Amino acid sequence: xxxxxxxxxxxxxxxxxxxxxxxxxxxxYITIDHEDCDNVLRxxxxxxxxxxxxxxxxxKGYECESL
Numbered sequence: 182x183x184x185x186x187x188x189x190x191x192x193x194x195x196x197x198x199x200x201x202x203x204x205x206x207x208x209x210y211i212t213i214d215h216e217d218c219d220n221v222l223r224x225x226x227x228x229x230x231x232x233x234x235x236x237x238x239x240x241k242g243y244e245c246e247s248l
Contacts, residue, residue, distance in 0.1 A: 184247070185247070186222040186248060187247075189243055191215075195213045199213065201241065202224065209224050210225050211223070211225075219248075
């Protein structure tokens, strides 16, 4: 399953956020599209419920909404 999220992760913070996510999803391909106005985060495959990803980013102070 590919999980897709709208975020407020800015380009300057994306390295830290991607590192955090790759620790939790080591076998997944993870990107943040800063060309998109919604800074779309994609995780493929995503093996946990989408609300778990949102909670993980929310705990770090970011907005994250499943699309």
